[in-house]
Amino acid sequence: MNNDNKLHPDTLAIRAGGMRTSFNEHSEALFPTVSFVHESAEMAAKRFTGEEPGYIYSRFTNPTVDMFEQRLAALEGAGAAIATSTGMAAITTLAMSLCAQGDHIVTSGSVFGSTLNVFGPPVMGKFGVTTTIVNSTSLDAWREAIAALPKTKLVFLETPSNPTCEVFDIAAIAEMCRKAGATFVVDNCFCTPILQKPLALGADVVIHSASKHLDGQGRVMGGAIVGTKQMCKETVYNFLRTTGASLAPFNAWVLLKGLETLPIRMRAHSENALQLSDWLGNHPKITKVNYPFLSTHAQNKLARSQQSGGGAVLSFYVSGTKADAWKIIDNTKIMSITGNLGDVKTTITHPASTTHSRMSAAAREAAGITDTLIRVAVGLEAQEDLRADLARGLDQI
Numbered sequence: 001m002n003n004d005n006k007l008h009p010d011t012l013a014i015r016a017g018g019m020r021t022s023f024n025e026h027s028e029a030l031f032p033t034v035s036f037v038h039e040s041a042e043m044a045a046k047r048f049t050g051e052e053p054g055y056i057y058s059r060f061t062n063p064t065v066d067m068f069e070q071r072l073a074a075l076e077g078a079g080a081a082i083a084t085s086t087g088m089a090a091i092t093t094l095a096m097s098l099c100a101q102g103d104h105i106v107t108s109g110s111v112f113g114s115t116l117n118v119f120g121p122p123v124m125g126k127f128g129v130t131t132t133i134v135n136s137t138s139l140d141a142w143r144e145a146i147a148a149l150p151k152t153k154l155v156f157l158e159t160p161s162n163p164t165c166e167v168f169d170i171a172a173i174a175e176m177c178r179k180a181g182a183t184f185v186v187d188n189c190f191c192t193p194i195l196q197k198p199l200a201l202g203a204d205v206v207i208h209s210a211s212k213h214l215d216g217q218g219r220v221m222g223g224a225i226v227g228t229k230q231m232c233k234e235t236v237y238n239f240l241r242t243t244g245a246s247l248a249p250f251n252a253w254v255l256l257k258g259l260e261t262l263p264i265r266m267r268a269h270s271e272n273a274l275q276l277s278d279w280l281g282n283h284p285k286i287t288k289v290n291y292p293f294l295s296t297h298a299q300n301k302l303a304r305s306q307q308s309g310g311g312a313v314l315s316f317y318v319s320g321t322k323a324d325a326w327k328i329i330d331n332t333k334i335m336s337i338t339g340n341l342g343d344v345k346t347t348i349t350h351p352a353s354t355t356h357s358r359m360s361a362a363a364r365e366a367a368g369i370t371d372t373l374i375r376v377a378v379g380l381e382a383q384e385d386l387r388a389d390l391a392r393g394l395d396q397i
């Protein structure tokens with residue numbers, strides 16, 4: 001129902017994928033059931049072979065999960081989506097279902113920490129997959145890495161990056177991948193389809209940690225793989241139905257309802273973050289602000305060409321020391337000191353000593369993650385309260 005992809009995203013977020021039972025409930029139904037009953041042995045047999053459609057077992061078929069997958073696929077402009085238990089389950093499932101021994105993965109170094117572990121020695125490396133890490137937005141660096149080994153199967157990045165908000169040219173890297181025969185994957189967690197549509201720019205697959213903006217209120221874990229019907233419903237589906245990192249129906253239901261307010265939330269997050277970035281950029285005790293939609297951002301033009309909003313995440317360098325950065329964090333009363341993001345509640349982090357503490361000091365320095373860098377994932381509280389919350393610490397340094 002209502003899967004007409006010509007509809008506006010605001011409409012798709014609310015209507016796409018909706019299905020009703022014979023009770024005609026208005027809000028989407030939650031199906032907390034492990035299995036589904038068949039009317040006869042013959043029907044059971046036909047459903048198991050796929051000869052007849054129908055739900056079987058919630059590890060691989062559940063109507064609530066289906067509705068979430070269809071709504072997200074419609075928003076990304078994709079043929080299909082497969083929901084997973086977490087964002088990391090989506091990344092692991094995709095890598096394991098597409099890659100085989102001897103294959104090569106190229107990944108940006110500026111990705112979620114656990115993602116590098118999945119692609120590297122702790123997981124994919126154990127199965128004979130080699131990974132090259134690119135620590136640059138330079139197109140030459142990507143071209144070189146993709147050509148470095150003959151069997152480049154998967155190319156992966158996040159844009160904008162965390163925590164320094166670097167922007168990668170999706171269309172240009174997509175073209176390189178197409179020529180190399182590699183599958184190009186964009187983790188669209190920061191922008192969501194409301195602000196950025198990687199598939200329309202040439203990417204093959206979009207990954208989501210639904211635990212972030214898709215839920216938007218920090219309640220449930222979830223993830224998704226979004227792409228062509230063939231990749232999702234054959235390759236990934238067959239792997240996931242066997243290995244089982246599936247999304248729980250309750251979590252799917254929360255996420256389905258979360259998608260309904262995604263457009264309005266993403267626009268509000270972007271507006272709040274842009275205003276706070278502007279204010280921070282003019283503050284005498286701050287040397288630099290990283291935010292894609294600030295005119296001072298080195299890739300502002302690229303960001304504005306591939307995103308319709310800057311997103312929630314910004315970071316800034318304090319003029320001073322690590323102690324000064326910590327003082328700003330410790331003096332906040334509204335912002336939550338936590339590494340999470342994608343919540344209506346604003347969060348504040350010191351990346352060098354938390355989310356990125358396992359990197360070497362030299363690698364952190366090269367990536368711009370210095371001891372004076374603070375990251376804020378701007379929520380939906382009032383602008384004046386957020387400014388006052390940061391001003392309290394800034395006034396003391």
Ligand SMILES: *Cc1c(COP(=O)(O)O)cnc(C)c1O
Binds near residue numbers: 086089221
């Ligand atoms: C949080 C996050 C993930 C991992 O998602 P989980 O749901 O926590 O497993 C992956 N990518 C990005 C960009 C993230 O922020």
